[in-house]
Amino acid sequence: MDRWAGGLSRCEGETGLGQSLACRPDPRLSAHVLGYAGSHYSGARTVVRRIAPIDGIKLIIDFENLDRRMLAANGAGAHREPPSPVVGLRTGPLVFEQTGTDHGMVVGLTPLGAHALLGLPLRELPAYAGFAELLGPRAARLVDELAHAPTWSARFALLDRRLLGWLDPDRRLASPVQAAWDLLNATHGRLTVAGLADRVGWSRSHFEARFRTQIGITPKAVARIARFHHALRLLCRPDPPRAAEIASVCGYADQPHLNREFRAFTGCSPTRFLSLPDQET
Structure with a gap:
């Protein structure tokens, strides 16, 4: 999948x-x-x-x-x-x-x-x-x-x-916004907003405003989602790393930080979410 x-x-x-x-x-x-x-x-x-x-x-x-x-x-x-x-x-x-x-x-x-x-x-x-x-x-x-x-x-x-x-090829995102979106997903959300703004050549305030206008949520929120995805993929491995190791690899301050973010995104603990049957639709 x-x-x-x-x-x-x-x-x-x-x-x-x-x-x-x-x-x-x-x-x-x-x-x-x-x-x-x-x-x-x-x-x-x-x-x-x-x-x-x-x-x-x-x-x-x-x-x-x-x-x-x-x-x-x-x-x-x-x-x-x-x-x-x-x-x-x-x-x-x-x-x-x-x-x-x-x-x-x-x-x-x-x-x-x-x-x-x-x-x-x-x-x-x-x-x-x-x-x-x-x-x-x-x-x-x-x-x-x-x-x-x-x-x-x-x-x-x-x-x-x-x-x-x-498909309407004339409907595009601004190139810096598209580049920032791609970078956030490629780096699993490990870039700061200031770092992203610097990479795309905009001031931080202008970058955040344009990104939110075109994407609908902030670059910080997209980074959180990307980190969560990275952690979830590691947790779903047949032989997953320890939770503390996953937290470190994914850029969380510690395991409790990982657990808080997981609950914020799923409404339950990692153990509870992963114990439920996987569905695609």
Whole structure:
């Protein structure tokens, strides 16, 4: 499973029998699309799903009529959410209760991809919104086409065709903002905001303002997410390093700092999160 999907969504409850698979996009979409995933778990079921922040935008495409209710991170409260949600950049977990047959797809988009494919300024993209609410009829048509495609291969190919058709090459991020985003992910968030501003040739205040306008969250927040991803990948290894070693390698002050950040991003401890079944959608 690609880094944007694997390990970042966990289920509490019976996951049922089914299948999940992933696919890379057409190379022409590589700067815009992190990857595709599909899943089909038979039988109606109720699960509580925790989605940690990813380094991009997550489009969840529902083929079945799911009852999805957003919860607080501690599991309290509930309100119904729209189908086929778009999950934006954020610094906290999403926790929701889902009832029904889990059959659908996930598309991971980079900030550039969300801008060039969906035409959405990230500063205006909420943490969680309905796909049809954001894009109207073309979103509904795409969901319907994907649901009725005969095979997963046909669905992945259809996504390539439709997204290539939606791509607007004139919609770009400012080059220094794109460079800073790439540096933060390449270094696992180990660069300071001042260091990033110096590298891209802007003053710190101008850099922070432009970055937040185009990405929707601050460079410091992106660095925290990148460090979390690095720590999670190490924790998910078959023979992971000790937690104190992971904290040191990933740039945390100590193990308690790692634990606090993990809880901030997932709503639970590392041990609890990793004990839950891994889900892609």
